[in-house]
Amino acid sequence: MNSGEMPPEDEKQPSSQAKTDFLDDLANVLVTARRALSDQRGVIALRRLNRREYQNTMRVLLGVNLDVSQLPADSGGPHFDTVGAGLFVTGNQFELYESMAQQALDQAFNARLAGTQPRKFRVEVETLHQLFAKKNKEGLGRLERAMKWIQAVDGAVKRPENAATVAGLRKIAANADALRYHWKKISGAPSPMQFGFDKTSEVNPAGVYVARDHAEFVQYDRYYLGLPNLDKGAYLTVATREGGGNNVTAAPGLTIPGNFPPGDYVVRIRAGATANAPADRRFIEFGLKGSKGIYTPALSTHHVTGTVAMPQVIEIPFTFSQDNIDSRFRNLFVRERGFTDGKNDERVKDAFKRNGFGPEVALWIDWIEIESRPAQDGGVPPGVRVLDIPLDAKVTNVPKEKLQGAFEAFVREAYRGVPAPAGTVERLIRIYDSRISAGKTHRAAVVQALSAVLSSPRFLYRAEPGDSASSRSLSGLELATRLSYFLLGEPPDSTLRELAVRGDLLRSEVLYAQTNRLLHHPRSGQFVRPFLTQWLHLERLDLFQFNQKLFPRFDVSMKATARDEVYETFTHLLRTNAPLSDLLRADYVVVNGLLANYYGMPGVSGDRFQKVAIPANSPRGGLLGMAAIMAMGSNGEQTNPVERGAWVLRKLLNEPPPPAPANVPEITRLAGMPLTTRERLQAHQENPQCASCHRKIDPIGIGLENFDATGMWRTTDSYVPVNAEGKRDPALKKTWTVDSSSLFYKGAAFRNYFEMRNVIATKRRNFAKGFSSALIEYALGRPCGFSDELLVEAIIKQCEAKNFATREFIHAVVQSKEFRSK
Known part of the structure; x- marks a missing residue:
């Protein structure tokens, strides 16, 4: 029908309106049929931790930030990344999880051994005017040398003995610049090398012209050097290329010291705007240079509301991860927003025509500093804290009972409060002993044993054991895990686990209060954003x-x-x-x-x-x-x-x-x-x-x-x-x-x-229904089907009575039988 092949040409054709209505009706019937046939009737497929849940879990457990881009994709298709049907893993991917677990444990142990002493480093940026002075001197020198070579060649062109040669060259040279490319054929014309340019200029003097054509930038440097307050700070300016050189800019930065370990830091920037700065030029971008130089996407953008006379201090949370501890990734930058669009040469030239010196500065920086932040939730991450054993590689002869206690406590933390199943700790001890027998250090043996826990199905999957063909109420710990991963995308904290173990979380009023607590949690964005x-x-x-x-x-x-x-x-x-x-x-x-x-x-x-x-x-x-x-x-x-x-x-x-x-x-x-x-x-x-x-x-x-x-x-x-x-x-x-x-x-x-x-x-009401259906799918990890119509209608009715209050939708889902049962 859509391609026009039906009805056949020799049959009576329906009217356009009839065909339109029929296709509309049939398409919607097919969609409805597909939904009906795919209805899981409440059954939730076994769910692996998706990428962000795994990343959050490792951060909470060990205090590390991992790059999860290599993990199995969360192939939910049209569904949310929480839907279990799309969260599968192949056998060989367990090796990837084991390798990542070993890296995470090493990072966590290194951080533990390094201690938690505060670290702070500040850079005063007023020395940047020395860069401008040097840059201006070099640019002025290049400009003077370029003009002297051009004048010398032009002088040779005017000599009578070169008239015939020059006349022949003008037939192939469109202008004076093109004519000078043939300076070797003109008697008496000097080489650019005599004026300090490199050997390539003998064949192609384009670098000479670049130096000449960047006279505006030399003037711009002079303008900068005449600005006030250079003895106290630096102004943000455009990046320019002078004389064919590298990008040069007064973009203050900070190189993170080599002894700063991965972790959570805060970057502070003391900044102010000039008196005449336009409203749309009062924003700075902050980021990490990486290996591609300063033209990298900013990590964040910030409004400068202070002045040069009364600067403000802008505080920016910054996580320094294991993936960027390489020296190439330790360089932080601050730049004016919008000055990375590749138009800076044009911007300088246009402004030079307008005012005679270039773009007016708008933002001033006094200093930049970086300081370590306390660990989230304070202290040592729980997965490390419960290991009451030495973590130094040189340790030997750790008592077996100490190992057993440490492994048992770690398994409980990794399994979200669930005790280690029978035989688990004994298997971990055997892994440890086998590594020691193979000549490995105590620390390497511990890492090998614990990585087996962090690559096990009970850790990688949100286990809710039981017969999938029947329904049962969730235990307290299972409910705590569902709630926490729903609203925070991470394992339950100690408060939820304690309430779960006591059985209090199964009470509706306690569950209601805990739902509110998580919705006001500092990390509630881990629900809102995904x-x-x-x-x-x-x-x-x-x-x-x-x-x-x-x-x-x-x-x-x-x-x-x-x-x-x-x-x-x-x-x-x-x-x-x-x-x-x-x-x-x-x-x-x-x-x-x-x-x-x-x-x-x-x-x-x-x-x-x-x-x-x-x-x-x-x-x-x-x-x-x-x-x-x-x-x-x-x-x-x-x-x-x-x-x-x-x-x-x-x-x-x-x-x-x-x-x-x-x-x-x-x-x-x-x-x-x-x-x-x-x-x-x-x-x-x-x-x-x-x-x-x-x-x-x-x-x-x-x-x-x-x-x-x-x-x-x-x-x-x-x-x-x-x-x-x-x-x-x-x-x-x-x-x-x-x-x-x-x-x-x-x-x-x-x-x-x-x-x-x-x-x-x-x-x-329509909007509320669509929102409720989406919330059910995200929270329960399965598509919202026809069998959920009564649940959807109950949620809408409950929320409609409270003027569709947003938080009421969350409570209605969490308090539902479907959320509290398997």
Whole structure:
């Protein structure tokens, strides 16, 4: 039917409307059938720790941060990465887990032996002006030498005896610069080497021209050296290439001392903005250089609210992991946001034409320091603390009872409070003895034995033993493990385990209180980020690069901050127990200084995300007003109304369109035609195969057309078609006023985005149902099927009675029979 092969050509053909309706109905029936057939009816497949859960577990247990990119993929397909059916492991991958466990244990033991004494290192950056002075002297020297060589060659060109030679060269040389490339043929012309340039300049004097053409940068250095407060700090400037040399910049940095071990640190930067710094130039980027130099993605972006006279101290948490202890990865940097777009040479030249010296400085740095932070939750990680045995490699003759006690305690910690099964400790002792017999050290033998624990199924899998064909209530420890991995993505802490062992956690009121405690935990982001990323498909933000020529403000830092707005808004809903429907429409936003600057909201400063009231006519407030959500519905250059409309149907209205058929033909006749977005979408209605889905999707996409590809509000749009040569032809450019009016399929009409949003905001129950279904799948580790309809309805009914309070959804899932049983 979709390809047009049925009905056969010699049979009576259905009308377009009939075919459209039939395909719509059949597609949805097939989707429903697929859901029914895949319904697991409550059975949860055995679940391996996914990558992030494994990483979090090793951090909690041993205090180490591991690179988990080599671990088995969490192949959940369309489902969450918690769904057990996609969390399998092959036999040879146990060796990988064993190897990673040995690395983790070595790191943990090294940290234990190194002690926990605080470490602190500071760099005063005022010496950077000496670099500028040297750079300016070298640049000025290169410029003077370049001009002397050019003048000498030009003098030889003017000699009468060279007239015939020069006349012949001018036939192949387009200008004076090109003529000098043939200096060897001109009598009396000197070699560039006589003026201090390298040997390659004899063949290609391009380096001479680079030195000449970078006169602006020499002047820029002079400007910098004349700035005040260079005896106290340094200004952030653009990176430039002078005379063909390496990138040089006043980008203060810090090299982590070699005796600083992996661990958690805090980096502090004392900074201030100049008096005339524009609002959008008051942001710094912080990061780790690595092996690729300074042009690496920043780890974080920060708002500078202090001044040069009264600087502020910016504190940045930083984890120094085993993977970057190599000296190449010990260099931290600070740079002005946006000065890594490859346009710095152009930026200097343009500013030089404007003011005679180059880009004005905006940010000043006094000093940078790094200091170790106390271990999370304080003290030594539990997996190391319970090992009441020496960890030094030189130790010999450790009493067997000491080993047995240490191994038994470690197994209990690794197995999330569950005692070691019969025979486990004896097997570990045999592994230890075999390593000692093979000539290995005591420490190596301990690592080998404990790595067997950390690569065992009881550690790698969230074990809930029992017959999968029957149902039973979870034990206290099993419930503690489910709850903690649901809301923190890590093993239960001592509080949960103690309540579980006493049986108190099985009481509803205690479970309720502990759920609230975890939702307010400092690491609750380990639930918010992975859940929202997968539920809302935020990974789409990383599928393409945004055109920096069209959208220079939506750089890597802005994209990361826009994504954070989604997380921080949901976190606000959880902490304040605000209505979930605030995600559909709200009279406030949760933003920081950088995002407020992007949205044009004055009066917001700093890195902390905060609730900010917005006027009634603002397009912001709720998911649809967020830059990250709208940016996902684009290709980095133009909006994608189909993607946006389908996303709204799936995530906000809980009316997901069926998957697009693979055999629907493309609308090739529109290629290269100068059409508006609305005109292009109208073509979908001409084919029944397209119309069956697009009549529901496209109107919503049209209603969002006032947002450009990066989520900024606009009233006009334009399109430049591709010509016959496959290139964008500006002559064919079409510009139009955005018309966002349309109507929902079999629903209300709307005149603009605001009216459409109001209609969507009335669908609170639909939204709650989709959210509940997603929460059930994420929490239980299995798809939410038809057999869960009663559970979904019970959750909605409970939450509706409390105005759809966000935290109430979490409580409803946790208190449900399905969550508390296997």
